[in-house]
Structures are given as C-alpha cells and as structure tokens.
Amino acid sequence: MTTLTDRPRTALLVIDVQVGVVAGAPRRDDVIANINTLVDKARSEDVPVIWVQHSDDGLARDSDSWQYVPELSRRDDEPLVHKNYGDSFEATGLEALLAERGVGRLIVTGAQSDACIRSTLHGGFVRGYDVTLVSDAHTTEDLSAHGAPAPEQVIAHTNLYWQFQSAPGRTAGTVETGKVEFTA
Numbered sequence: 565m566t567t568l569t570d571r572p573r574t575a576l577l578v579i580d581v582q583v584g585v586v587a588g589a590p591r592r593d594d595v596i597a598n599i600n601t602l603v604d605k606a607r608s609e610d611v612p613v614i615w616v617q618h619s620d621d622g623l624a625r626d627s628d629s630w631q632y633v634p635e636l637s638r639r640d641d642e643p644l645v646h647k648n649y650g651d652s653f654e655a656t657g658l659e660a661l662l663a664e665r666g667v668g669r670l671i672v673t674g675a676q677s678d679a680c681i682r683s684t685l686h687g688g689f690v691r692g693y694d695v696t697l698v699s700d701a702h703t704t705e706d707l708s709a710h711g712a713p714a715p716e717q718v719i720a721h722t723n724l725y726w727q728f729q730s731a732p733g734r735t736a737g738t739v740e741t742g743k744v745e746f747t748a
Contacts, residue, residue, distance in 0.1 A: 567692035567733040571668030574746045575612040576602055579652060579674030579684055581636055582617060584629025586675050589703040590715045596635045598701040598741040599673045603636070611746045612665045615644045616652045618680060650683030653691060662693075669694040671744060673701040677722045678712070685726060689736055699723045699738040 615638045619625040645658045688695045706715045729736035
C-alpha cells in the first residue's frame with residue numbers, strides 16, 4: 565500500500581552487519597543466521613537484496629572492523645550502499661537504487677537496533693515506503709554503561725514500537741524471519 569506510485573516490488577535491506585558493529589552483540593550468530601535465511605529466500609524469489617555499510621570516525625572505511633561479517637556474502641550484482649549517517653537514505657544513492665528496481669516496500673534487517681535500524685525505518689517510512697522490521701534479524705551493542713537499557717530491552721522496545729507505527733497510505737510492522745513474505 566506504499567504511497568510511491570508504480571513501485572510494487574519489495575527489497576531486503578541488510579544494514580551494517582559489519583565485524584566491528586556486531587562484535588559482542590546479543591544473539592549475534594542467531595541474527596546472522598536469520599539474515600542468511602532471508603537473503604537466500606530473497607535471491608530464490610528474485611527479490612532485490614541491498615547491502616548497506618557504515619563508516620565514520622569510529623569505523624574507518626576498509627578497516628577490519630568495517631568489513632561485513634564473513635558469514636554473509638554479497639553477490640557482485642547486489643548493490644552496496646556506503647553511508648556515513650544513521651539513516652541509510654541520508655546522502656546515499658539508496659533511493660535511486662530502489663526507484664530503479666520499482667521498490668515501494670522494504671524488509672529491514674541488521675544493526676544497530678537503536679541507531680541505524682531505527683533511523684532507516686523512519687527514513688523509509690517518511691519517504692513513503694511500507695517498512696517491515698524483521699523482529700529476530702536485528703541486534704545492537706551493549707551501551708548500558710552509558711545509561712542505555714540492556715541490549716535485549718532495546719531490541720524488544722524497537723520491535724514493540726515499530727509494530728504500532730501508522731501513517732496515511734503506508735504500512736509498518738514487524739515479522740519473524742520464518743513468516744517473511746516478499747510479495748505484498
């Protein structure tokens with residue numbers, strides 16, 4: 565039901581599943597396994613898989629920490645979006661890639677739940693996309709030493725509030741990996 569006309573397709577976004585981003589994240593291996601399941605399913609259904617990779621002063625481009633985790637493999641024909649801000653749309657070519665592919669619906673996975681995932685969820689939603697978060701395919705680091713809730717609570721809260729998002733002409737929500745449908 566996207567507000568973007570002539571955009572009937574769905575894309576899978578794999579955001580920032582980089583060595584330094586998910587090191588020590590709760591359920592890291594389970595989340596990566598779920599993302600792999602979704603990538604395989606998307607590929608088998610000819611659904612675009614878009615990879616997003618973050619860099620900034622604390623995550624230097626081309627460093628070991630900046631690399632995608634070795635458990636995930638991007639194909640050469642799958643776009644890679646480089647970003648420097650939390651929102652994967654901000655100052656990147658993501659919107660153009662999605663428009664070229666006729667995408668109006670996003671399935672979101674990756675890290676960090678309370679940063680780049682939330683920013684991208686909202687970034688897509690305000691741009692008119694239907695945006696679904698895969699509830700068991702995102703994670704975050706432990707920032708409780710800085711006053712944040714425990715990572716498991718951050719993940720649960722992100723899932724809770726995203727399932728209740730609404731706006732005219734768009735849909736939002738959460739779904740578990742095993743229940744993801746790439747056709748609207």
